[in-house]
Amino acid sequence: MRETGESMAINKSSEELISEVRQTNVYRDSISFWSLGQAGILFKGREEDGLLCIDPYLTSSIEEVNPETEFKRAFPPVLDPAMLQDLDGVLVTHGHDDHLDLSTIKEIARVSGSQFGIPAPLVPSVQEQLKNKDILSVKDGEVVRMRGFKVTPVPAAHTDYEKDSSGNHLFLGYLIEVNGIRIYHSGDTIVTSELIEKVKAFKPNVAFLPINGTDFFRTSRGIIGNMNSREAADFAAAVGVDLLVPIHYDLFPINRENPANFVDYLFHQYPYQKFHMMVPGERFIYHK
Template sequence: MSNANLNGRPDADRQLIREIADTKVPYGMLAMWSLGQASFIVKGGDTVVYVDPFALSDEEVERRYGLKRLFPSPAGPEQMTNADCCLITHEHADHLDPDTITAMAAANARTLFVAPNCCLDAMRECGVSEARLYRAETEEAVIEGERLSVKPIPAAHEQLERDEEGFCKYVGYVVRLNGVTWYHAGDTIVYDGLVERLAAERIDLALLPINGRDAFRTGRGIIGNMDYREAAELAHLAGFGLTVPMHYDLFAGNTERPGYFVDYVYERFPRLRTHVMARGERYVFVSDAAL
């Protein structure tokens, strides 16, 4: 979607969803679109997976949360009718957006939803029925099928936390789709055991936050993530095939330059593959399984 008109929202909405439908993704490949922040759409074969879809307009974001979007969403919630599966990493509004989930739940009765235990009531309030709502229990596949496998992984945003029932409040996901294993980290820092846990999964493609954390943002109530150095070191140690930085571009005051990540990788791990998503880009990933 390199020439998409992101200023004319209705046209851009239709163009994005049409492009996803028209994109052919042979075995061993994935097509991927970024909605900004940690929001991604990933297609493998005929299966479409959304992660943390956040599509509120500039005006709604500022009215509700007092935040300013740095660019508009390439699609509105009402247009997101094509999801086979929607994965939620945690309860923060830029990851679990009630308007977007409500619209997606109403638009497609076949969409399956996965979310941490502490998010399930919010998902039900958005109209997600019990029959298609899965609790993100870590360390086991919550969806296991021929086309799609989804395994939640604990995330530490900035700490590993559990709810009163003992379930992880923050998760990432290891997804096996179309012969490709990919990992969406959610919001997390690098904690003890994460490298080994991910290395064992043999990740082809990883999406990692790079916006970091500092005392000033903490003072404003912004919970942090790994920074670009930590993301690069994790990618190297865990042996990711390709790493895409995320969670650095959507809200003023909580950004990072993805070039810092690329420069750090180039200087220290020159054989490590990376890709920075352009706004509106369709990126096609080709794994060894396609060759």
């Protein structure tokens, strides 16, 4: 059967957004997801699958801690983390503040019974903040389950593969299987031949890939880059993904990529590649 998608443009409050999440019904061979901005994605499967979130940055903690920072939000959080009482799992890809936001994580831990999947090298620092909470130490290739979500971590190169003294990767992406759908969320990474091989073998239906790229001037200011829009498109084609959803280009004006370049490159090089540009807070229902 041909795979299709349904999207819904939004301009809603936190209350309206969480109401939409709760009222959305997911059926066989489907997944519903919402953009939280930056790399944050909220997934909903069937009732027995539950709710899973990746890299939620739902505060303004970066600029509140350091008012002089370059990293100032272009738009407010789409959702109050205190509204995520129903969350079953949170996955964090790495320790940068826009991916591991302890203010968001602590609030989710306060209001929910969520599990927290944290890269092994970061577990001690997170454990200090989330005492007596269910923290999973996630490692390359070791499958974890968060309710109905089967999660396999894969290494990410941001912009190199980095390990701690125990050999555990600091940067991860996630291969996720739920309700007949295969999802790849890359976290922050560049393209490597090893990554292409692993993701291609997984045969993802949907891939969430960064497109903000990297350059000399950002790197010289300590801004670590990712694949750019062309590389994301080429990567999607190389691994055979059905639907490509770009991420990590919208929240911080000093670390953006014009998504028009992404669309233009797809139009000329891969005119049959399905993709969707998400508005922060938008719902997308993917089914096959």
